[in-house]
Amino acid sequence: MKSTSYGTDICVKGWVRSKRGGKGIFFIAMNDGSTVRNIQIVGDEANFPEETLKRITTGACLSVVGKLVESPAAGQASEVQATAIEILGDCDNTYPIQKKGATLEYLRTVAHMRPRSNTFGAILRIRHNMAMAIHTYFHEHGYFYFHTPLITASDCEGAGNMFQVTTKNLYDLKKDEQGKIIYDDDFFGQQTSLTVSGQLEGELGATALGAIYTFGPTFRAENSNTPRHLAEFWMIEPEIAFMDQEELMDLEEDFIKYCVRWALEKCSDDIQFINDNKFITPNHDLIDRLKGVLEGSFVRLTYTEGIEILQQAIAAGHKFEFPCQWGDDLASEHERYLVEQHFKRPVIMTDYPSAIKSFYMKQNAPAPDAPAPSTVGYHGIVAPGPTMQGTDVLFPQIGEIIGGSVREENYDKLMGEINQRGMETDKLWWYLDTRKYGSCPHAGFGLGFERLILFVTGMQNIRDVIPFPRTPKNAEF
Numbered sequence: 155m156k157s158t159s160y161g162t163d164i165c166v167k168g169w170v171r172s173k174r175g176g177k178g179i180f181f182i183a184m185n186d187g188s189t190v191r192n193i194q195i196v197g198d199e200a201n202f203p204e205e206t207l208k209r210i211t212t213g214a215c216l217s218v219v220g221k222l223v224e225s226p227a228a229g230q231a232s233e234v235q236a237t238a239i240e241i242l243g244d245c246d247n248t249y250p251i252q253k254k255g256a257t258l259e260y261l262r263t264v265a266h267m268r269p270r271s272n273t274f275g276a277i278l279r280i281r282h283n284m285a286m287a288i289h290t291y292f293h294e295h296g297y298f299y300f301h302t303p304l305i306t307a308s309d310c311e312g313a314g315n316m317f318q319v320t321t322k323n324l325y326d327l328k329k330d331e332q333g334k335i336i337y338d339d340d341f342f343g344q345q346t347s348l349t350v351s352g353q354l355e356g357e358l359g360a361t362a363l364g365a366i367y368t369f370g371p372t373f374r375a376e377n378s379n380t381p382r383h384l385a386e387f388w389m390i391e392p393e394i395a396f397m398d399q400e401e402l403m404d405l406e407e408d409f410i411k412y413c414v415r416w417a418l419e420k421c422s423d424d425i426q427f428i429n430d431n432k433f434i435t436p437n438h439d440l441i442d443r444l445k446g447v448l449e450g451s452f453v454r455l456t457y458t459e460g461i462e463i464l465q466q467a468i469a470a471g472h473k474f475e476f477p478c479q480w481g482d483d484l485a486s487e488h489e490r491y492l493v494e495q496h497f498k499r500p501v502i503m504t505d506y507p508s509a510i511k512s513f514y515m516k517q518n519a520p521a522p523d524a525p526a527p528s529t530v531g532y533h534g535i536v537a538p539g540p541t542m543q544g545t546d547v548l549f550p551q552i553g554e555i556i557g558g559s560v561r562e563e564n565y566d567k568l569m570g571e572i573n574q575r576g577m578e579t580d581k582l583w584w585y586l587d588t589r590k591y592g593s594c595p596h597a598g599f600g601l602g603f604e605r606l607i608l609f610v611t612g613m614q615n616i617r618d619v620i621p622f623p624r625t626p627k628n629a630e631f
C-alpha cells in the first residue's frame with residue numbers, strides 16, 4: 155500500500171525480507187505483497203525486549219506500529235519509526251526461501267512458498283494485471299465473457315491428448331464383447347474428459363451473441379516436457395461472427411499490443427525489477443523487448459512463404475533439427491528462426507496445409523485450379539496443396555503464442571473434412587447445428603495465457619509463470 159501521510163502513526167503488517175543493524179539501531183525490510191518495494195522499519199534496540207528482536211527473522215510475520223516519515227535513505231520514499239512490534243508468526247531458519255539468489259529450479263521445489271519471493275511476487279502481480287487487461291480489452295470492445303464447460307464429451311482439437319473424467323471404479327471396469335469400456339453407468343453416461351479448448355462451445359456463443367470470449371483453464375495430456383507446455387494452462391478464446399481473415403489478424407495484433415502496453419503502464423515497478431535482475435534478464439533488455447513489439451506492425455506471411463524462407467536458410471547453411479518441407483508442422487526452432495533471425499519481429503502466419511490443422515478451419519480453394527486470393531501469398535507464391543485459413547501468431551522467445559483461424563461455415567465442406575478425417579459425428583451434432591441454422595462467417599483464436607506471461611516477464615520456463623504448474627509427473631502443491 156502507498157501512503158504519504160508523513161508524521162502520522164500507522165500500522166503495517168507483512169513479512170520480513172531482511173534485518174540488519176548496528177550501533178543500537180535496527181532496520182527491517184518488510185513486504186506485504188502489494189508491491190515489490192519493501193517498507194523499511196527503523197527502531198532503537200533499547201526500546202524493545204531482546205526476546206522480540208531475536209524473533210525478527212527472515213520470513214517472520216510482523217505487525218508494526220510507528221510513525222511514517224520521509225526516509226533519508228536513497229531509493230525509498232518513506233520509512234516507519236517503530237514504536238511497537240508484534241510478532242504474528244515466527245519463522246525459523248528452516249524457512250525454504252530465506253537465501254537471496256535461490257535458483258528458479260530450486261524455487262519450483264518449494265512452490266508453496268515461492269510466491270513470497272520478490273521474483274514470484276512480481277510475476278504473480280503481473281499475471282493478475284494481464285488478466286485485468288484481457289477482461290478490460292474485450293469488455294470495452296463489446297465482447298461478452300462466455301463460460302464454456304471444463305468437462306466435455308467432445309475433442310475440439312482432435313489430437314486425442316485428453317484427461318478422462320470418470321467416477322467409475324478403475325479396479326473393476328465393465329467391458330463389452332469387443333473389450334471396449336462401457337460408460338452407460340458412468341457419471342455422465344458417456345465417456346467424458348477435461349476440455350482442451352472452449353472453442354466449439356465458443357462458436358455457439360458467437361453465433362448468438364455476436365462476439366464472445368472465454369478465459370479459463372484448459373487441459374492437455376501431451377507428454378511434452380518443454381519450457382512452453384503445461385498440462386493445465388489458461389486460455390483466452392475470442393470468437394466473432396462476421397469476421398474475416400484480415401480482420402482476425404488485426405484483432406490478434408491489436409489485442410496483444412494492448413496487453414503489452416498495459417503491462418508497461420500498470421506493472422512498471424515489477425517489470426523494472428525483473429529487467430534489472432541479472433539472473434532473469436542478463437542483458438537488462440526486457441523493457442526494450444516489450445517496447446519493440448509495440449513499434450511497427452507484425453509481419454504477415456503465408457505458411458508457404460515461411461517454408462520458402464526456411465528452405466533458403468537451409469540452402470545458405472543454416473541447420474535445423476527437424477525437417478521443414480511443405481506439409482510439415484513447423485517446430486518451435488523454425489518459428490523462432492523466422493521471428494528472431496529473419497524478420498526480427500512478431501509474425502502472423504496464415505494459410506496452413508489442411509493436413510496439419512484442425513477440421514473446423516475454413517478451407518481455401520485448391521491451388522492448382524483457381525487460386526483463391528488467400529492461397530496466393532503476400533509475395534505471390536502459390537501453395538502447392540490444399541490450405542486452410544489458420545492465423546497463428548509467432549513471437550520472439552516463445553514461438554506460437556496464438557493459434558487462430560477463420561472457421562468453415564459451409565455445412566457440406568465441413569462435413570466433407572470431418573468424414574475425410576474419419577471423425578465421429580455423433581458427439582458433434584450440436585456443433586454442426588450452427589452450420590445448419592443461420593450459419594455465418596466467423597473467426598476466432600486461442601491465446602495461451604502463460605505464454606503471454608512468459609513474454610511479458612521475460613521468464614524462460616512456463617513452470618515459473620503459473621503459481622502451481624501441472625506437468626508430466628508433477629502435481630504437487
Ligand code: 4AD
Nearest residue numbers: 351353383384387391555556557558598599600602
Ligand atoms: O493452437 P491451439 O491448440 O488452438 C486451439 O486450441 C484453438 N481451439 C484456439 C481457437 O481458435 N479458439 O492452442 C491455442 C494456444 C497456443 O497458441 C498456445 O499459446 C496455447 O494455446 N497452448 C498451450 N499453452 C501452454 N501449454 C500447452 N500445453 C499449450 N497448448 C496450447
Ligand code: MG
Nearest residue numbers: 546554556557
Ligand atoms: Mg496451435
